[in-house]
Amino acid sequence: MNIFGVLDYFSSFRADRVVDVTLLVVLIAVLIPLVLLLLRSRNILENWTEMFERNTIVTAMRIAMTRRGKKEAIHALAQSVDEISEPLHEYIVSKKSDLTEFLDVSIDEGKTSTTYDILLDSSHVLNGDNKSNGHSLRKVLEDYGAVIIKIVDGSVDRTDVESFIDSLAKYTSVAKNQVGLAVAIGEDISPEAKESVTKFISQKVRGLAINHLLLIDKPSFTPPHSLPSTPQTK
16 A cells, blocks of 8 residues: 555544554454364364274274184284384283283273273283383373273164263273273174264264274175086086
């Protein structure tokens, strides 16, 4: 405005203040939509990043598991979750245990208790034959959060997902620890179960410290049917 001589028409102090206020209002009106667009874009990028991370873990664990078993799921974690893969792998190959400390773990809630098929948290890590390896995994689980896995015989439906979420809430309440990764593994996943997880992710309850909730379908291996032999003609 100064280059084009517009300000020459405003010589008084009051007129200069009017121009300043007008420009300020215009700049604010322009910047507010830009800031809102930036915040919305950041939320979209965060959602995409989280979705990509979830899909990567699901695909990697599905490929790594030879069958739908508890120990196989723990070994698949060591190959699929970057945050805990290295210390968990070192823990598996170095310790003198069969990983039973992570299987069928019960958490007391007064007069009742809840049993988890697989529960990896810092309080259940053993030292094994190398204390440093146990300490490394324990420290990682303290930062990342517990890993809880549910194995379902058959299809994972809405009831399985809802009961699993309830058990996760009980763990966070009793153990005073966050859940870094929760996984339900079944023969297949029903559409209702997927809808429940999507709803949980979009409307995550405040105060419920569950970072990732995943569903993995791992069909049981069925050998192919042998074709009947064709009689040879003489």
